[in-house]
Amino acid sequence: MSSIVVQLPDGSERELPAGATAYDLAADIGPGLAKAALIATVDGQERDLNTELTTGASVALITDSSEQGLETLRHSTSHVLAQAVLELWPGATFAIGPPIEHGFYYDFELPKGGTFSDEDLERIDTKMRDIIAADQPFVRGEVSAAEALEMFADHKYKRETIERVTGAEDPELATEVAADGTVSYYRNSDSFVDLCLGPHVPSTGRLGHFKLMSVAGAYWRGRENEPMLQRIYGTAWSSKKQLKQHLHRLEEAAKRDHRKLANELDLVSWPQELGPGLAVWHPKGALVRKIIEDYSRDRHENGGYDFAFSPHIAKANLWETSGHLDFYADGMYPPMELDGATYYPKPMNCPFHVMIYKSSQRSYRELPMRIFELGTVYRYELSGAIHGLLRSRGFTQDDSHIFCTREEMQDELASLLEFVLSVLKAFGFDDFQAKLSTRPPEKSVGDDEIWEAATDGLRAALETAGLDYVVDEGGGAFYGPKIDVDVKDAIGRAWQLSTIQADFNLPERFDLEYVANDGERKRPVMIHRALLGSVERFFGVLLEHYAGAFPVWLAPMQVQILPVAEAHDDYAHDVAAQLKTAGFRAEVIAATDPLGKRVRNGKSAKLPYVLVVGDDDVANNTVGVNARGLDVERDVTVDAFLARLANDVETHA
RNA sequence: GCCCGGGUAGCUCAGUCGGUAGAGCAAUUCACUCGUAAUGAAUAGGUCAGGAGUUCAAUUCUCCUCUCGGGCUCCA
Numbered sequence: 001m002s003s004i005v006v007q008l009p010d011g012s013e014r015e016l017p018a019g020a021t022a023y024d025l026a027a028d029i030g031p032g033l034a035k036a037a038l039i040a041t042v043d044g045q046e047r048d049l050n051t052e053l054t055t056g057a058s059v060a061l062i063t064d065s066s067e068q069g070l071e072t073l074r075h076s077t078s079h080v081l082a083q084a085v086l087e088l089w090p091g092a093t094f095a096i097g098p099p100i101e102h103g104f105y106y107d108f109e110l111p112k113g114g115t116f117s118d119e120d121l122e123r124i125d126t127k128m129r130d131i132i133a134a135d136q137p138f139v140r141g142e143v144s145a146a147e148a149l150e151m152f153a154d155h156k157y158k159r160e161t162i163e164r165v166t167g168a169e170d171p172e173l174a175t176e177v178a179a180d181g182t183v184s185y186y187r188n189s190d191s192f193v194d195l196c197l198g199p200h201v202p203s204t205g206r207l208g209h210f211k212l213m214s215v216a217g218a219y220w221r222g223r224e225n226e227p228m229l230q231r232i233y234g235t236a237w238s239s240k241k242q243l244k245q246h247l248h249r250l251e252e253a254a255k256r257d258h259r260k261l262a263n264e265l266d267l268v269s270w271p272q273e274l275g276p277g278l279a280v281w282h283p284k285g286a287l288v289r290k291i292i293e294d295y296s297r298d299r300h301e302n303g304g305y306d307f308a309f310s311p312h313i314a315k316a317n318l319w320e321t322s323g324h325l326d327f328y329a330d331g332m333y334p335p336m337e338l339d340g341a342t343y344y345p346k347p348m349n350c351p352f353h354v355m356i357y358k359s360s361q362r363s364y365r366e367l368p369m370r371i372f373e374l375g376t377v378y379r380y381e382l383s384g385a386i387h388g389l390l391r392s393r394g395f396t397q398d399d400s401h402i403f404c405t406r407e408e409m410q411d412e413l414a415s416l417l418e419f420v421l422s423v424l425k426a427f428g429f430d431d432f433q434a435k436l437s438t439r440p441p442e443k444s445v446g447d448d449e450i451w452e453a454a455t456d457g458l459r460a461a462l463e464t465a466g467l468d469y470v471v472d473e474g475g476g477a478f479y480g481p482k483i484d485v486d487v488k489d490a491i492g493r494a495w496q497l498s499t500i501q502a503d504f505n506l507p508e509r510f511d512l513e514y515v516a517n518d519g520e521r522k523r524p525v526m527i528h529r530a531l532l533g534s535v536e537r538f539f540g541v542l543l544e545h546y547a548g549a550f551p552v553w554l555a556p557m558q559v560q561i562l563p564v565a566e567a568h569d570d571y572a573h574d575v576a577a578q579l580k581t582a583g584f585r586a587e588v589i590a591a592t593d594p595l596g597k598r599v600r601n602g603k604s605a606k607l608p609y610v611l612v613v614g615d616d617d618v619a620n621n622t623v624g625v626n627a628r629g630l631d632v633e634r635d636v637t638v639d640a641f642l643a644r645l646a647n648d649v650e651t652h653a
Numbered sequence: 654g655c656c657c658g659g660g661u662a663g664c665u666c667a668g669u670c671g672g673u674a675g676a677g678c679a680a681u682u683c684a685c686u687c688g689u690a691a692u693g694a695a696u697a698g699g700u701c702a703g704g705a706g707u708u709c710a711a712u713u714c715u716c717c718u719c720u721c722g723g724g725c726u727c728c729a
Contacts, residue, residue, distance in 0.1 A: 105724095115657060216724030217656025224726055228656050231724070259721095263664080272660095272702075272720055327729045347729095382654055382727060383720095391728085477729065565686045591686055600690035614688050624688070632689060 004055035016053065023049040023202070026061050036063040038206065039072050039199040046072075048140055048199040064238030074099035076138065076201045077128075077210050077236040078106045083192040084127035085232070089114070094194070095157035095220060095229055102246060103210075103235035107218055109157070109227065116215040116230055124232070125212050135205030136188040140198055148183040148195065157220065157229075158195045209243045210236035252491060258540040259388040261548040265605065267556075268389065268539075276383055277392035279536070284556035287585075289539055291554055292427075293374055296398050296532065299423055305372035305400060310352030312376065316342040321509055322351040333378045333393075349375035350503075350528060353401040354510045357524075362514040367524060368404035368412055374535065375399045389540035396535040402527040403512070406450060409525045410457035413500065416529055417461040417483065420498045423531045424487055426652060427542060428551065431488035434467045437475035444478045446504030450525070454502040455481045479505030489545040497538065501528045549606040549628060552648035559586040559645070560602045561623070564614035566591050571618045575611065575638055584645055599626065608648070611641070 002018040006025065016025060022040035026033045026049070040047050041060045046068065053059060062069045078097035081104070086092055089110055097106030110116075116124075143151065145162055152158035162183060186200055187193040201207065213233045220226035237243040254260075262268040267285030270278065281289060300307070316335065319325045324332065324347060333345040346352070353371040362369070376396045385391055404412050421432065436458055439451050458481055462469045469483075476482055480502035486494040503526040506512075513521045532538035542554070552558055559579055563572040572588045579586040589598050595612065602610035603626075612624040616635065623641055625633045647653070 118658080214723055215657055218725045219655075222726070224655075228725075230656075233724080270721090276720070324729085331728075379728080384654065384656095384725080385727065387722095479729090562689085563686095564688050567686080594685090594687055594692055595689060596687085597691050598689090603690060610689085612689060616688085626689070634688085 004053060006053050006055070007058040009058075009060045019052060021050050021052055022047060022059060022061065025053060025059060029061075033061060033063070036065075037061040038064055038069045038201045041068075046199050048138070049202050070236075070238060071099045072199060072201055073207060073238060074104040074236045076204070077207050077234065078104035079138070079186065079188070079192075079194055079196070079200065080128050080131050080204055080207060081106045081124065081212070081232060081234060082108075082194060083131055083188065084124050086192065088123060088127055093155045093157060096161070097194075103213070103233065105218075105231050105233045107157075107220070107229040107231045109229050114230075116232060118215075121212045121215065121232070128210075128212075129208070131189075132204045132208050134189075135203050137203045138186045138188050138198075138200035140184060140186055140200075142182060142184045145183050148185065151185065151193065152195060161195060207236070209238065209240050210234050211243065211247065249491070253493070256491070256544040256547045257388075258390070258543040261543050262389070262540075265548050267543070270388070277381070277386040278394070279389060279392070285539070287556045288550065288554055289535065292532070292539065292542075293398075293535060295426070296374070296423070296535075299419075299426075300372045300398075300400070303370075303419055305370040308353060308356055308371045308373045310346075310349060310355075310373060310375060312378070313343045313345050314351065316344060318351050318355075319344050322354075322506065323509055324348065324351075331379050331381075333380050345378040346375075347377050347379045349373055349377060349397060349399045350401055350506060350526075351510075353399075354506060354512065354526075357401075357403050357512060358510060362403070362524070364405060364514055364516050364522075367514060368402050368408055370400055370402045372398075372400040389536045392536060395537060397530050398532045398535060399528075399530050402529070403507075403514075403524045404527070405514070405516075405522065406453065406525055409454060409502070409527070410460065412527060413454070413457040413502070414461040414464060416500050416527070417458075417465050417467075417485075420485060420500065420529070420531050421465060421467070424485070424497065427538075428545065428652065429487040429489075432467055433486045433488070433494060434462055434469035435472050435475075435484045435486070436462060436469055437472040437477075437482050437484070439476055439481060440474045440478060442478075444476075445508065446480065450504055451481065454504075454525075458483050458500070458502075477501065479503045487541075489541065490547070493544075495541045497533045497541070498531050499529065499533070502526075503528055550608075551652055552608045552645065553652050555606075555608050556585070557587060557605070557607060558584050559609045559611060560598075560605075560607050561586060561588045561611045561613060562595060562598045562602070563588065563591050564595055564612060568613050568615070568618060572613050575613060575623060578638060578642070579645070582642055582646070584642075584649075602626070603628070609641075609645070 003015050004018055004020065005013050005015050007013055014025065014028065016028060022042065023034065023037065026037040037049055039062045040049060040051065041062060042051060042053065042057050062072070064070055064073055075098065078099065082094045082097055085108055086094060091111035093109050095107035095109070097104060148162045149159055152162065183195070184197055185193050186196045186198060188204060211234060213235055216231045216233065217228045218231040220229050235243070235246055237246060262285065265284065266282050267288065268279050268281055271280060274280070316325065328347060332347050335342045335344050353373070356371055357369065374396050376394060378394045381391060381393050386393065402412055424432070438455055462483065482499060482501035484496055485498040486496045488494050506526050507523050512524050514524050516522045561572045561576050563569050569588070569590060576586045576588050599610055599612070606628065608628050610626040612626065617623055620635065622635045622637050625636045625641060
């Protein structure tokens with residue numbers, strides 16, 4: 001009896017009888033692992049558990065406690081979804097069904113253009129649970145492309161996938177077929193077989209902690225000109241507890257929805273009379289926005305920026321010179337004809353700032369010139385893309401264009417990133433992820449040297465800042481490399497806010513120059529940058545980040561003062577006056593409602609502080625303090641409370 | 654723009670198998686004056702998103718439009 005020896009991840013070796021599978025290895029290590037293992041990696045390649053091992057292989061067993069294991073579980077669940085749908089809808093066909101973050105989806109086409117309803121999801125769920133209860137094995141097979149075409153004769157999307165196998169590797173098909181043309185399939189019953197690269201869990205019985213979430217339309221291959229398929233989304237986890245936690249997180253995220261909070265807290269509304277994506281800012285929302293904008297202006301003023309203002313529309317000629325009409329016409333609002341000229345609403349502020357630069361001859365002594373504007377731009381977003389404040393057709397960028405020499409560029413980029421992070425931190429974000437996008441392989445403008453210098457400058461800035469970043473090779477715009485900065489919010493969601501982009505294009509297009517110290521005329525480099533991105537969007541992100549409970553410096557109302565009874569009104573107003581004099585936002589809520597109710601209202605409005613004043617306080621010049629999220633504190637002197645408020649504002653607590 | 658699902662009082666929602674609607678909160682008035690998360694009563698409030706069609710009768714059925722949501726696509 002011959003035997004084989006395999007290597008485990010910890011470096012140890014294990015001897016097994018010849019012909020042993022990955023499952024046998026798991027069982028040999030222990031019954032717990034045999035039960036938990038879903039797939040294995042053999043020499044780094046993911047394989048089914050029933051894969052036969054060969055001597056010398058290094059093998060790792062993958063359980064559902066790893067991302068890889070979870071992905072497999074989700075992928076297998078998507079197969080069960082497809083099986084259920086094909087059984088319930090004779091004549092239906094299926095396209096692709098990969099695992100995604102938190103779950104999976106599968107795309108279908110129903111006979112006669114049919115669609116799924118919410119009730120259908122329940123039926124499908126029931127059928128899926130039947131399939132899981134039947135504990136059907138996932139059995140892998142391999143065939144030639146010709147045989148595969150035969151096997152999936154009734155399924156045009158599968159055939160199309162097989163036919164594309166021989167072409168270049170296609171990331172969207174990575175879970176379907178191998179790039180080398182091997183066509184594999186998985187069969188888990190007589191009636192269901194799916195084209196698939198695998199691997200899969202050993203049998204359907206290993207699944208079950210899933211929930212079908214929603215139905216959506218999705219273009220075949222994600223292309224607008226291809227048919228719209230019916231996509232079913234689901235979430236899947238390795239335990240009931242994890243599934244429950246995930247659903248709970250979704251509920252928490254829903255509670256933070258800025259559109260809901262904006263309504264509840266009376267900040268912003270979207271009257272239907274105005275049109276899609278158009279909001280009005282109520283006094284409280286406008287106050288928060290003003291604080292954000294004022295803070296941004298202060299920081300820029302201290303950061304060496306010059307302020308500018310520019311109009312909302314400009315003649316077509318400007319947009320022709322800038323290239324926007326060539327590259328971005330679809331995203332622009334339609335033109336208007338005025339006095340025989342054609343005007344466009346601005347989708348960006350850059351050409352205006354360029355005009356300011358060009359308004360006189362520039363010397364190297366004036367550079368870097370940093371032009372800053374809270375500039376409102378208009379972009380024609382597709383109606384289906386509009387989403388509250390996060391995606392709208394008009395928004396205000398905290399936009400700046402920096403004109404500098406080539407030599408100054410690197411230092412400028414480095415200090416910019418520092419500035420960006422410092423401002424974002426001031427708003428309570430401290431978890432960042434950056435992306436460096438480099439020169440695209442096709443068309444781009446600018447010489448190699450300048451691309452290299454800018455990219456190095458950006459990279460060095462990232463390194464110096466100690467920021468986590470990924471490199472998107474070739475992901476830059478044609479006119480220059482860039483850094484995008486994402487922040488993570490209080491519940492771990494990433495939002496892209498800031499961007500820093502070098503631009504070698506606009507200086508050419510507008511023929512920008514400066515006079516260098518040797519008297520030569522030279523071309524400056526331009527840097528575009530936005531920190532908050534869009535003020536409206538940033539406000540929405542902040543609202544979700546804080547779940548509506550703004551820190552004291554941002555809170556539209558900072559303090560409510562509740563007199564216990566009418567007799568304490570004068571004292572309450574006196575305290576309010578002291579707070580207002582000290583520059584805080586405070587109001588008195590008279591005792592027309594019971595105290596308990598007024599406290600409740602104040603808490604529901606997420607006020608940082610609710611003060612209660614009664615006989616004791618009038619006598620001792622104190623207040624009772626309800627700080628948001630903390631226990632009641634009695635007998636706090638007014639002076640002590642003022643100091644506390646001042647500290648909160650100062651520290652952005 | 655495309656697919657699916659919604660739109661009923663200021664808000665959150667119920668309801669009408671076709672006979673023009675109801676609750677809670679909010680609002681207003683009155684009473685209550687209260688030490689920490691909902692005091693009580695009364696009143697008012699709706700062309701059931703808009704338009705057209707079918708019908709004796711449409712908030713309800715059909716179609717169109719607007720708009721919102723979830724996706725897809727897009728975001729130089």
